[in-house]
Amino acid sequence: MSVEELEKLSVDERLRMMEALWESLERTPEALDAPDWHREILEKRVSKNGKLYSLDEVKKHLRSEFNDD
Structure with missing residues (x-):
């Protein structure tokens, strides 16, 4: 998803997406060095x-x- 596409979303939608991304990263901490x-x-x-x-x-x-x- 591009920045331009993200900017079309509401702030609330973007914040919810950001939270979901963090949660998905938390599930695989071993993948993050x-x-x-x-x-x-x-x-x-x-x-x-x-x-x-x-x-x-x-x-x-x-x-x-x-x-x-």
Whole structure:
């Protein structure tokens, strides 16, 4: 699908498509090879914070933050 075709969709449709794409990528994490610089950043964050959070954990946290207002 081209950018021009995507621009014909509503913002809501594009956001739903983007979410579906992320979910499809999450199902095959072994197919995604992160570059070395990305691994280095993640290792620094783990050593600093002690934990990495999954996308689902981050989404849940953000939803709770925005729903509490």
